[in-house]
Amino acid sequence: MAYTEIELAEELKNKKYEFGFVSNFESDKAPKGLNEDIIRLISAKKNEPQWMLDYRLDALKVWLDMKEPEWAHIHYPKIDFQNLHYYSAPKTKKKLNSLDELDPELKSMYEKLGISTEEQKRLTGVAVDVVVDSVSVETSFKEKLGELGVIFCSFSEAVQNHPELIKKYMGSIVPTNDNFYAALNAAVFTDGSFCYIPKGVRCPMELSTYFRINDAQTGQFERTLVVADSGSYVSYLEGCTAPMRDENQLHAAVVELIAMDDAEIKYSTVQNWYPGNEEGKGGIYNFVTKRGLCEGINSKISWTQVETGSAITWKYPSCILKGDNSIGEFYSVAVTNNYQQADTGTKMLHIGKNTKSTIISKGISAGKSNNSYRGLVKILPNAHNSRNFSQCDSLLLGSECGAHTFPYIETQNSSAKVEHEATTSKIGEDQIFYCLQRGIDEEKAVSLIVNGYAKEVLNKLPMEFAIEAQKLLSISLEGSVG
Amino acid sequence: MKLPRSNPHNNNIEFKAMNKETFLKQFDSIPAHYPIQGEARAAIHNGLDFPTSRDEKWKYTRVNSIVESSIKLNVSTITDVNSFKIDANWCYLVFVNGAFHLGLSDALPNGVEMTSIAQAEGSMKENMLAKLGKLFDHKSQAFPSLNTAYFNDGAFLSVAKNIKIDQPIAILNISEGSAQASNPRNLIHVESGAEVKLIHQFEGVNNSEAFTNSVCEIFVDENAQTEYYLIENEGPETKTISSTNISQKRDSCFTIVTITKSGQLVRNNIHMAITESGCESNMMGIYFTDGTQHVDNQTYADHQDHGCNSNELYKGVLADRSTGVFNGKIMVHQAAQQTNAFQSNQNILLSDKATINTKPELEIYADDVKCSHGCTIGQLDEEAMFYLQSRGLGKEAAHRLLVEAFAQDLIDTIEIDSLKENFSQFIKSKFE
Numbered sequence: 001m002a003y004t005e006i007e008l009a010e011e012l013k014n015k016k017y018e019f020g021f022v023s024n025f026e027s028d029k030a031p032k033g034l035n036e037d038i039i040r041l042i043s044a045k046k047n048e049p050q051w052m053l054d055y056r057l058d059a060l061k062v063w064l065d066m067k068e069p070e071w072a073h074i075h076y077p078k079i080d081f082q083n084l085h086y087y088s089a090p091k092t093k094k095k096l097n098s099l100d101e102l103d104p105e106l107k108s109m110y111e112k113l114g115i116s117t118e119e120q121k122r123l124t125g126v127a128v129d130v131v132v133d134s135v136s137v138e139t140s141f142k143e144k145l146g147e148l149g150v151i152f153c154s155f156s157e158a159v160q161n162h163p164e165l166i167k168k169y170m171g172s173i174v175p176t177n178d179n180f181y182a183a184l185n186a187a188v189f190t191d192g193s194f195c196y197i198p199k200g201v202r203c204p205m206e207l208s209t210y211f212r213i214n215d216a217q218t219g220q221f222e223r224t225l226v227v228a229d230s231g232s233y234v235s236y237l238e239g240c241t242a243p244m245r246d247e248n249q250l251h252a253a254v255v256e257l258i259a260m261d262d263a264e265i266k267y268s269t270v271q272n273w274y275p276g277n278e279e280g281k282g283g284i285y286n287f288v289t290k291r292g293l294c295e296g297i298n299s300k301i302s303w304t305q306v307e308t309g310s311a312i313t314w315k316y317p318s319c320i321l322k323g324d325n326s327i328g329e330f331y332s333v334a335v336t337n338n339y340q341q342a343d344t345g346t347k348m349l350h351i352g353k354n355t356k357s358t359i360i361s362k363g364i365s366a367g368k369s370n371n372s373y374r375g376l377v378k379i380l381p382n383a384h385n386s387r388n389f390s391q392c393d394s395l396l397l398g399s400e401c402g403a404h405t406f407p408y409i410e411t412q413n414s415s416a417k418v419e420h421e422a423t424t425s426k427i428g429e430d431q432i433f434y435c436l437q438r439g440i441d442e443e444k445a446v447s448l449i450v451n452g453y454a455k456e457v458l459n460k461l462p463m464e465f466a467i468e469a470q471k472l473l474s475i476s477l478e479g480s481v482g
Numbered sequence: 483m484k485l486p487r488s489n490p491h492n493n494n495i496e497f498k499a500m501n502k503e504t505f506l507k508q509f510d511s512i513p514a515h516y517p518i519q520g521e522a523r524a525a526i527h528n529g530l531d532f533p534t535s536r537d538e539k540w541k542y543t544r545v546n547s548i549v550e551s552s553i554k555l556n557v558s559t560i561t562d563v564n565s566f567k568i569d570a571n572w573c574y575l576v577f578v579n580g581a582f583h584l585g586l587s588d589a590l591p592n593g594v595e596m597t598s599i600a601q602a603e604g605s606m607k608e609n610m611l612a613k614l615g616k617l618f619d620h621k622s623q624a625f626p627s628l629n630t631a632y633f634n635d636g637a638f639l640s641v642a643k644n645i646k647i648d649q650p651i652a653i654l655n656i657s658e659g660s661a662q663a664s665n666p667r668n669l670i671h672v673e674s675g676a677e678v679k680l681i682h683q684f685e686g687v688n689n690s691e692a693f694t695n696s697v698c699e700i701f702v703d704e705n706a707q708t709e710y711y712l713i714e715n716e717g718p719e720t721k722t723i724s725s726t727n728i729s730q731k732r733d734s735c736f737t738i739v740t741i742t743k744s745g746q747l748v749r750n751n752i753h754m755a756i757t758e759s760g761c762e763s764n765m766m767g768i769y770f771t772d773g774t775q776h777v778d779n780q781t782y783a784d785h786q787d788h789g790c791n792s793n794e795l796y797k798g799v800l801a802d803r804s805t806g807v808f809n810g811k812i813m814v815h816q817a818a819q820q821t822n823a824f825q826s827n828q829n830i831l832l833s834d835k836a837t838i839n840t841k842p843e844l845e846i847y848a849d850d851v852k853c854s855h856g857c858t859i860g861q862l863d864e865e866a867m868f869y870l871q872s873r874g875l876g877k878e879a880a881h882r883l884l885v886e887a888f889a890q891d892l893i894d895t896i897e898i899d900s901l902k903e904n905f906s907q908f909i910k911s912k913f914e
Contacts, residue, residue: 396849414831
């Protein structure tokens, strides 16, 4: 029988989240709820020193006094924070030296994701620190990095082995009382990555962490800390996929970056967590606090993100431009489809002289989704000759979605130059017509045009990420036209 | 120095208000003319609070200085308003301290009817009551509610069908006497096919510490064309909150130009409801601030139906320790396909102590639209300054020329020559 158009439409509608599957390995799970005992349990499980436990307990106190923020342009049922597991770890906790020692189930999971660590190791020279649920199970290239003095390890290891660095920098950019989700994270974070680049070292490879949320009903609370000492350079990749589940899952990560004099940090993210089905059921709630501090003169922090997943995205990677001549950049593509909601953007705080920031944000909304850009550019009185350029474009596919822009611009210095522009439009019928005429079907045409629209940001991604991101854009928008 | 100037004709109502109730009490002697005023009084006394910095729309503007001030309700003594007239050929309707002053007002051109809201009678009263308070929710917004609760007069102006009025009509609101509090209320109805140019001018006499809380509702019917100029010039020590809500019907055209000349604290709220298709809406504004002035412009273009265009341009020049705020919002509802909406806010900071907070927002639920917004903050172009100075212009002159050039495209949107001239003079005066 011939394959009809109706069948195709049906297939697209029911197209399942490609990476939605559940691996069945046993987890080591804490009981539901959040209280002092759970914190002590997490801390004890991880063999943490007393100061770390105290830090968590303080954070819990702060969190209990805080209210969930409601200002974002997102709507969702109240989260019952006492009905979540705050700790889950894969049972295999033995240290692994090679991939062969890995749980075969885990291994096949990575392969399904198309991120065969072996291949990545061999072909691209990427050191991958894989985080499954909450515990780092495998760290590669450690020795190679060790020669240069680069520390790249899981956060728990860093707490054990480099307590002086953790004590000094943890919470210095995103303090415990910064916001509701940051406080929650500080109390219950289970693991994450730590990276320290010593003076004058240019990290020879891109450092990468793949996150995976696996167990149903476990909030995942990652903590990432990247410190680039004077004159160093590092490019850090963070990519995420999660299996399909009906229950909403909560994710509240904290990422802190610090760049000293002349240091540069490039932080790239591809986020592809389960966005929920076409009726808006399920999906990940993603409440992330990401902030970078350009501490030294001539330092630079660059955020690049491609956000295609999550039912709710609440994320504002920010730069504090404290050092003179420091540079902050934010490049973002956010795609929402079906009932997804994204409220994302950035904050650029200009404190030092001659500081520069660039914001390029591309929002794409389809289906019944809502996509908001929310940003702050603040020029403080001493930020002489500072410069900001912001561009926020929105593309609407379909008549039931929304695209919103909420930029805040506060300037207190007369020598500063700040520009902001935003546009909202849809794909031109003439563009589609042109493609159709040349034998490219509508779906492909849309994908082509969207990729072109997002090119400015995709170009900023490291090569292998750029390819993945392009694929993601197409997958996320499938079935949204016609 | 903020010395209250003495006025022998004060009505001697003076309180030191410390909280909302004490503040409101000061208005108690004003009679309520209509039931809506009673409702608003109940709302504002029960539960409805004055905004704080926690209210997103008032993030940058504090109203403590208003709510904690003592106010007076002075009796007017004014006998001559010619010095306030920008152009003697306009038709002036004069209100002093909120009350209509028939003796100082001019006769209206044919086709325009006006009644004082407090003294409306017969069919005019019916028409007025059918519209009064329809564009404001007097139960949820503190300042419009305060106005509704305590306005003692205002103009109900109605322009008849298909009439083109050439003579500009000016509503002149004068606030007289120190700490004078006025709640001017105006209602304008431009019937279908009519064309009119309106000026709403705020002036002050010996009115340091005065507080004016104006509300204006404007109904623009099918095919009507209206230009509305809001001129705020109440004096350097006054506080003004002005709320203008407009409702536009099919194929109508409405332009509002806000010119803020003086005021310690000025807050302008403009809400433009574009309810039917084919409308054109323009919002322009200019603010030149110095000293410790604070000028806050809030605009809302509410696109409810398809095929409408809206344009917005606000420009500011901020000197000394002054603060400027701009918050523009374009809302495009799902039904408002084929909307073109543009918004731009440009600012020049002349001092390191000056601050500008700007927030141009878009909220869009329709896909077949073209919307853009932009904002810039910068300073006078150094190269241009150098160019002018190298040709023998003094620094001051070069400065003035560039600021004038910056404001020129806004001045060009003013369609009344005498007003244009008046405004150019105002810019020049800023450099004297």
